[in-house]
Structure formats: structure tokens, C-alpha cells
Amino acid sequence: MAVERTKRRGRERLGMKTVEQVRAEIPFLQTGIIYLDSAATTPTPQPVLDAMLEYFQEFSANVGRGLHRATRRATDAFEAARGKLARVIGAKPEEIAYAKNATEAINMVAQGLGLRKGDKVIATVLEHHSNLIPWQRLERTKGIELEIVRATRDCLIEPSEIEAVIDDRTRLITMTHISNAIGSIQPVEEVGKLAREHDVLFLVDAAQAVGHMPVDVRAMECDFLAAPGHKGLLGPQGTGFLYVREDHLHELEPLLLGGGIVESVDEHSCKLVEPPQVFDAGTPNIPGIIGLGRAAEYVLEIGIERIAERERELTRRMLQIADIEHVEVYGPGDLERRGGVVSFNVRGLDHHDVASMLDELANIAVRSGHHCAAPTMRHLGVEGTVRASVHYYNFEGEVEKLVEVLEQVARDFGG
Ligand SMILES: Cc1ncc(COP(=O)(O)O)c(C=O)c1O
Numbered sequence: 001m002a003v004e005r006t007k008r009r010g011r012e013r014l015g016m017k018t019v020e021q022v023r024a025e026i027p028f029l030q031t032g033i034i035y036l037d038s039a040a041t042t043p044t045p046q047p048v049l050d051a052m053l054e055y056f057q058e059f060s061a062n063v064g065r066g067l068h069r070a071t072r073r074a075t076d077a078f079e080a081a082r083g084k085l086a087r088v089i090g091a092k093p094e095e096i097a098y099a100k101n102a103t104e105a106i107n108m109v110a111q112g113l114g115l116r117k118g119d120k121v122i123a124t125v126l127e128h129h130s131n132l133i134p135w136q137r138l139e140r141t142k143g144i145e146l147e148i149v150r151a152t153r154d155c156l157i158e159p160s161e162i163e164a165v166i167d168d169r170t171r172l173i174t175m176t177h178i179s180n181a182i183g184s185i186q187p188v189e190e191v192g193k194l195a196r197e198h199d200v201l202f203l204v205d206a207a208q209a210v211g212h213m214p215v216d217v218r219a220m221e222c223d224f225l226a227a228p229g230h231k232g233l234l235g236p237q238g239t240g241f242l243y244v245r246e247d248h249l250h251e252l253e254p255l256l257l258g259g260g261i262v263e264s265v266d267e268h269s270c271k272l273v274e275p276p277q278v279f280d281a282g283t284p285n286i287p288g289i290i291g292l293g294r295a296a297e298y299v300l301e302i303g304i305e306r307i308a309e310r311e312r313e314l315t316r317r318m319l320q321i322a323d324i325e326h327v328e329v330y331g332p333g334d335l336e337r338r339g340g341v342v343s344f345n346v347r348g349l350d351h352h353d354v355a356s357m358l359d360e361l362a363n364i365a366v367r368s369g370h371h372c373a374a375p376t377m378r379h380l381g382v383e384g385t386v387r388a389s390v391h392y393y394n395f396e397g398e399v400e401k402l403v404e405v406l407e408q409v410a411r412d413f414g415g
Helices: 002-013 019-024 046-058 069-089 102-112 133-142 159-165 188-197 286-302 304-323 351-362 374-380 396-413
Strands: 096-099 120-124 145-149 170-176 201-205 224-228 240-244 262-265 270-272 327-330 341-346 367-369 385-389
Touching: 046 069, 046 286, 069 096, 069 286, 096 102, 102 133, 102 170, 102 201, 102 224, 102 240, 120 133, 120 159, 133 145, 145 159, 159 170, 159 188, 170 188, 188 201, 286 304, 304 327, 304 341, 304 396, 341 351, 341 396, 351 367, 351 385, 351 396
Parallel strands: 120 145, 120 170, 170 201, 201 224
Antiparallel strands: 096 240, 224 240, 262 270, 327 341, 341 385, 367 385
């Protein structure tokens, strides 16, 4: 027993947490559900819950606002999460600004850059609404120009299509790393190089990538990267972060101003603290960020390369649904260009009905609809799709069950 325990600890230190171990540590996955909706949000492992509970029970104080020992402990734990997140994406701790989700992180860039009339922003037809609507607001209110680049039928962006529309008014290129609706992996490193060559800022929406696959902000040459805490990282809902390359830390105007970020104030002026703390106005989500720090450690304990490998294998198995009569799968055929997301329709059936049947027949949780990516749906000429998405913790048997039940649904009701 003792030897087994020692071996297990050794494996965990080496980034070898097994699927069974991870699975056993996630209470929600013990409820009998076949959870194939990780692209929406992920369940929380016990060590992350424990870190938050410890805060609530032992040092439930505010951060950066006092000298007593509970506030110092809370501040230390809150600040330590920056370093843990930075390790996941190859950044420095001071380049991490906390946010409540990926949407807020994107809005921090859209509102903080001071874009003006005539400036051009390039985005793609594959964006989540969260990386589209903030730029549309700037079109309306500031008179910027928003250029939307088309995708291939497989929902891939060709870097040359982006390069073709860069001009001397272009201030920023933004794109999703992995399409949340389709799962296609985009050539962010090539686009990062283009942005650098043309001296244009580059924001990556890595909502579906961070925690799922290796992400390296230096290799991408991005200036900003937005990520949620509650998806690939297995952190709690209500958390996310923005990577801000260090040379832009002072350029970005904070989205919120107020208490907790001030060095001195008089009636008409103030001096704010330095970044990244300047992005933390108001009482932040302290337990959430502490949990997110623990979650970042947790995915590093599993090993991000191992997560990516496993998701690739689970996706390979999910793609068996492409062979079912009446089923159409969207996105690239090449597994290397796919994250752990498979999006499909059953001919003759509404996508919501398919999702309801999977739930009713086998307690399989998938998402149906436009996935907050209506332009992508229009690009494909469909109203919506059914989307199954995985993480490291899914068993092969769960994916096989999806294929089996879908075969039954397509045979009995499709066509
Ligand atoms: C690609 C992409 N961008 C942005 C978001 C928004 O993330 P959040 O819900 O954390 O704001 C999502 C969420 O699904 C997403 O998949």
C-alpha cells in the first residue's frame, strides 16, 4: 500500500495524474452524468473546492487593504495565482490581469486601448459573440472599422486572408485560437508573426485552448490573450484572466476604476497603483481567484501535453459519428487541426431535439444551438448544431456511448 502511495505521489509530481485519479477527484462526475459539454464550462475538482473552502473557513478577508494576518494571507494567496497562471501560458506573473471570464478579458482590451475613429480592427467569422460584440460597440460609438475575415468550408482561417486586409489604419488583429462552435484550431502563430511584421497589435481569444493544449504567448507573439478560468483550466465559474504583454501594461486603461487601486486621491484627481493590481478595482472574486490558482496547478500536475494527447484520442473516437448515416460533422478532417470539440447535425432532426434525446435516453450532456457564434453558423448555412466536447477526465466508454446512442437516434428518427 505504502509503495503504491509513494509511486502515485511520484507520478503526480511528474505530471502523471491518471484519468481515474482525476475522475475520482471531481464530485460532479460521480453523479452518473456523461458530461460532454466541457466547451461550455467544466466541473470543479476537489482540490480546487478545498482551496476555496480553506479561504472561506480560515482567512476570509479582503485583499490589499489592511495589515492583519488574515488579510495578508488572503493577499498572498490571491497574488500567488498570477504566477501559477503565468506558468500555464509561458508569461510573467505581472503580465496576468484577473477577470471574471473570457468576455470581460476581451472587453478590457476593447475598452482599454483608446481606439479612435478610423482605426481598423480585424476579426474573423469564427469568433464567439464575446469577441465580436465588443468591437461592434466601438464601430457604433467610436467610428472604428471592423473587418471580418472569411473562413474555409472547414472553418479554418488562412493567414493570407488576414494579411490581405491589413492596411496602415489597422491597429489590432483578434482571433479565436480554437473555434468553440466547431473545434477547428487556428494558425495563431502565423498570424502573430504577420501582426509583428506589420506592427499591429494581436489579441488571441484562447477560451477553448488554455488548459486543453500547450499555449505559449511568446511563440504566438501576441500582445494580449484572453482566457476563462472555468473551462480548460478546471477553475471555478466567475473567473478568467487577461495576459497583457509587459510593454502594454501601462497603455491599457483599466475597465473599472474605484477602491482598492489607489495610491492617493483628492477631490479631483488620483494616482493609481501599478499594473497588474490596477486592474483589480473593487473587491475581486477572492475565493474564485484562489481556486483558479489551485486549478492552474492541478492541470500542470496532470500535464498539459498529456491533456492534449488524450483529448485528441477522445476526439478521434468521437469522429466515428461522421460514419453514421444521416449525420453531418463540421470542421477539418485532420485531427491535428481539431480541439476536443465535435459539432454535427442529424439530417431531418432539429439540433435541440437531438440534444434532448441524448439527455433523456442516456444522461449525455451536450450543447445545442448557435454556441454564441451565429456568424459561424451562417457561414456553414445552418441554424445551429449539436456540440459534444471533452476534457482529460472523459472515459473512452462515454464517447462510445455517445456514438451508440446517436446511431440509434439517427436510425430511428433521422433522414
Ligand atoms: C471562444 C470563446 N470565446 C469567448 C468565450 C466567452 O467565455 P466566458 O463565458 O468565460 O466569458 C467562450 C465561451 O464559451 C468561447 O468559447
